[in-house]
Amino acid sequence: MIEMFHVYKAYPGDPPVLTDINLRVEKGEFLFLTGPSGAGKTTLLKLIFCAEEATRGQILVGGRNVARIRESAIPFLRRNIGVVFQDFKLLPHRTVEDNVALALDVLGVPRLQARERVRGMLKRVGLEHKADVLPLKLSGGEQQRVVLARALVNEPTLLLADEPTGNLDPVRTLEIMDLLRDVNVRGTTVLVATHDSTLLSRYQKRTVRLEAGHIVSDEDGVKAARRMVGA
Amino acid sequence: MIEMFHVYKAYPGDPPVLTDINLRVEKGEFLFLTGPSGAGKTTLLKLIFCAEEATRGQILVGGRNVARIRESAIPFLRRNIGVVFQDFKLLPHRTVEDNVALALDVLGVPRLQARERVRGMLKRVGLEHKADVLPLKLSGGEQQRVVLARALVNEPTLLLADEPTGNLDPVRTLEIMDLLRDVNVRGTTVLVATHDSTLLSRYQKRTVRLEAGHIVSDEDGVKAARRMVGA
Amino acid sequence: MSALAKAASAWRSTAEGVRHAPFVHAIAVVTLTIALFTAGLARGADALIQSLLASLGGEVRVTVYLEEGLPEEDAETLRRGLEQRVGGAATLVTPTDALERLGRELPEVRGLLVSLEDNPLPPSVELAVPEGRRTPEALRALAMEARRLPGVTDVEWGEEAVARLSAIARVLRLGGAVAFAVVLLATVTIVAATLQLSIYARREEIEIQKLVGATDRFVRVPFVLEGLLQGLLGGALASAGLLAFSRSAGPHLAQLLAFLVEGGVAPALLTPRLVMELLLGGALLGLMGSLLAVRRFLRA
């Protein structure tokens, strides 16, 4: 699903944020991306859905070379990728329902049909009663779940979730992680960037660890979990 | 430092978010505020620094009744309160240094003196090398630490921290919590809203638990920690 | 189905935009209204100036003096010839007519004139020159031509008066053109600026839409629709304003003008045509303005 070959990313004037990243994620895989604050997790996800351009290297997403993608093709790439943004990126003046529906609007899904799917999705993240509320009026955790609903509502083949449980209590966190596992089981490739070590040890999935722009470890679930417990 | 008597908060047209809150926080105390997403933690903090008005009840902050405070007195109240906002609230077009300095600017601290204090504070949160960067160019965790620096730079008597470690890796989390404990030891009253149960069990401080707008428990550190481990 | 859904979505997005940020839209509409109102006034003033000039120009007269004692028949032939050449009315003034008129115009010499035995005045033909030929150059050419005709002794056409009138006309036309150009330029610039600013206030929205896979077109359409609506609304409001203005100031102005020029110039400030033009102009301005504005942000 995703292949990265010798990818570098540097913002002009700064030292590189990502250095020689080589990564292969299979279709249907579930992968944790972890590492300290500022390691480059968000940047790596941004490269995948073309919010930033790699300085060097090749990135294939679904067989397509996104390092050399045309500007006009980007929207179509993004429609197959659901993204949970670390800073939410909700439209402040649209209701929760409209925010989630946006991902279907851009596909041209008729409103009635979209409405049904949106309501169903909101129910799965426990927010059906907040459908008509503006995001500004939601708690931090509620907003986070709206973003997740938006990312999942058009059943993407790839889900990039950046710290999707940072604002959630332990119970909600389990619910949301179960939801992600569900989605994964149904075939969606899932990448979760997180700091939460309890998640890593609980779910025992392949874990890629970034530090200062380098991949310092890439272990399967059991090994990673064992190391977490040991730490 | 803080006293709340029968405080209610309801947003017009919605069921109440906080119901009959009674809370007393002594000067110099360190208090965790916890509870599920949407319980009302952020709202409670907002009431304390007058970002929202209570629907009913009395709130004393530093002996001052903020339920009946004059509009023009609010800035002066806020200057003694440092706030870490859950959604950061950084000025996007000012550098990190300017963002932190803002809290001193409003006090009229001369720039040179402010600069020194700001640099010192940025060092304590591990961001001295990012002083001249715009917040948009920071990682989530870096932004969170900038907000903390801004909240602490003018040495407030009261610190309200809303999920201050939600975007931080375990190592950074410990660093930041140690910083908060330091500040507390030097006399600042600290309120931390968090979901992170490892924090609760590790720091063993008084813990107030909110659920659906009610205070459901208020335990000292040892008791709370014991319960966390049992759960 | 999908196209319909997209149209519905664009429409909803526009409506939501207006509903949730009425302030920004109100400002855009107000700006458009003022701009169009001013443009409409300028148009009206221009029309007024044109008709004023036309009516003043009616006073341009060319007098062709004929040989003394020319038979009436020959004079009439000459008159007809001149009428054809000029394309305006040509009136024969006999010596008797001329003397009478002089007496009327100069009462103080009247007594003196009637006592004359011999009428010293020659017959003449007076030409009313049609509008297009009232420039000093055309009149000079006409005079030269007429002077060469047999039976004609002299041609008088108030060279100075005509030159002066045409200078006034030029000043007014130039002034009108400058004013109109300034208004137009200001209109376009300010409307574009306002729309840019209103989109600038929503750049986050554009960014987010693009992040969830919206094409440029998807982002653009609601803004363009919005600009179009704002333009139409601005045109309608400007028309209403001009109507109110011409209702309140019109009669006063008409009275003054009726007194000023014989014919009575009707200051038709608000014609259906102008309303159409304002609506169209508004729509175009709104459309172009928002297209340009949104493009700026899509590129960034």
Added chain:
Amino acid sequence: MSALAKAASAWRSTAEGVRHAPFVHAIAVVTLTIALFTAGLARGADALIQSLLASLGGEVRVTVYLEEGLPEEDAETLRRGLEQRVGGAATLVTPTDALERLGRELPEVRGLLVSLEDNPLPPSVELAVPEGRRTPEALRALAMEARRLPGVTDVEWGEEAVARLSAIARVLRLGGAVAFAVVLLATVTIVAATLQLSIYARREEIEIQKLVGATDRFVRVPFVLEGLLQGLLGGALASAGLLAFSRSAGPHLAQLLAFLVEGGVAPALLTPRLVMELLLGGALLGLMGSLLAVRRFLRA
């Protein structure tokens, strides 16, 4: 020290604002420039109209006819009396002068006039009426008064011509006033709207400043400073624009006008006074606009 620090901080905040969002500021400055430029043009046009009217008005003449055969001495006394009363030049025209002039004005009757033995024309006094008294009403009153003087037989003052001229003046003045009012209103509205929008685009910043304990004053000062600077810059640019305009169009206009009115009206489009007014007006507009705009957001 603290006040100084605050001033420094306000200044820094203003500078940062301009540096990081040059776009918004550019639009505000452009709007102000256009508005002030238009206002300046309107002022110039008004001054032009005034001087045109004044020079046209110079042609208003009142002729006071005296008794035939009135001794020159008495006529001179009358002349002096009228001169004092009117406050303008009064010229005595003897019968000989009058006949000469008639001959000059009507060449076709000249031969006829010189052959007269007796001069049938009366002596008269011609009055040049000063500006303030050129209204039909004032002239009528003057005529009535003069008529009652001993030795005066009649007073003529081209009632119709004066009435017409004053009607023209009224139309032009009314038009000028309307145009100026429209421009002023549009200026104020659009500038206020632009500044509101530019502050609207920064409402988040205001919110954040207030959350960290900024007083309303602290929030307001940079915006007000900004408005002031924008206004001054707009005034300067408008002055430059007017200078360029008067440099390019001025000579052409002056030529036209010199031909139009004897005296030669200098169209002084850009006086130092106007520059001052534009700067002051810009500063005031920017100041008021941003004060009002920021107040709106502070209250919300």
